[in-house]
Amino acid sequence: MRTAVDLINLSPSVPLSGDIHERVWKGKDVSHKHLRVFGCRAFVHIPRDERFKLDGKSKQCIFLGYGNEEFGYRLWDPVSKKIVRSRYVIFFEDQTIEDIEKEDKPKPIARNDSVYEPELPTRDINDGGDANTNVPPINTELRKSVRQSRPSQKYPPHEYVLLTDGGEPERYEEALEHDHKEKWLITMQEEMQSLQENHTFELVKLPKGKKALKNKWVFIVKGFNQKKGIDYEEIFTLVVKMSSIRVVLGLTASLNLEVEQLDVKTTFLHGDLEEEIYMEQPEGFAAKGEENLICRLKK
Structure with a gap:
């Protein structure tokens, strides 16, 4: 039904003298x-x-x-x-x-217009030997396909690829070319500041025999975009249950109270690491003059 509505909004309309609903509503040309x-x-x-x-x-x-x-x-x-x-x-x-x-269903092997089932040699369970020593060995040589794949x-x-306005960037380079790149940069700078203030890592030379982990930026626009029956229960972090929120709001309304909300940022940075873990510096935020160093994680 939702797709049908989308197509109707992109189709010419008689009451609009052949114009398109979405173009009239948004005031700009639409693409098909x-x-x-x-x-x-x-x-x-x-x-x-x-x-x-x-x-x-x-x-x-x-x-x-x-x-x-x-x-x-x-x-x-x-x-x-x-x-x-x-x-x-x-x-x-x-x-x-x-x-x-159709592709998922197994296809029978046809021989002389009938179903052919190959007979495999049986093995005696008692002595572990072949019951029929005259059975020729099965040819297990793999045949390479000669068919050439063409795009x-x-x-x-x-x-x-469908690119929509206001989408979330997938990589650091996309964030720099995004329509809201200033906001993404501010968010990344705040994240790096939180890491530094919590002494999450220290820059060192990679010891011999050690490997540095990769890392990547994850860009998520937080909000209430989940759809019931689709991804309503999918969350990124541990949060309070909606039933608990309803109870609190119900008590607040009945007792004429006030509600205050707070957000504890970088909660995961308050746990100290005992393991020896190294990681590359975050993309785009390598320390000047120390680009060759890597991060030894402390939290």
Whole structure:
């Protein structure tokens, strides 16, 4: 229903003399380049920090709609049974979920118009020897495919990505080119100041035989954007339960009290580390003249 509403708002309207709802409402031109076939097959890129070394770099999903106020596309993951959002999606608009279900079904091996099941040699459990010594060994040599993979010519690479206004940057470079880069820079400077004031690390030379951990900036716009039934219960940090908040607000209203709220920043920095851990300096905030040093974590 939500996708249908989005398409209606981007379609010409008779009461508006052929004009488009969204263009009249926002007062600016609209684009239709991001539109895709509803329910089509799609492959969503899995970020490097969300997968292991041997895991696949993408997963099959079904296209559901558009993020609107949120970034990227909305898709259905049939394996985890969840709604996922992503900017980096490759669409196969001529395929649906039925094509995925067909591929998941095992295909029988056909020989002479009948189902062929290979007979494997049996082994005697008592003596561990072969029951039939005349059975020839099975050829386990792998056959390499000679088919050459070719990129899709139907959809240019730049059409795989949907960039929306006000989205969250993925990397430090994107934050510097963001529309609100001043706010992101202020936030990063405050984060670095908190790390320094809490003596989280000290700059040292990396000892021999030691490795320094990587790190990355994570840019999140905090707010109440969760949707009930989709990601309403997904949180990033431990917070008070909504039922507790309702109890407090109910008592406040009935007893005519006042409520004050406070936020304890960098709570996780109050735990001292006993292990010897080294980490590279945060990107964009390496100490001047000490770029070759690394951080020895203390908290």
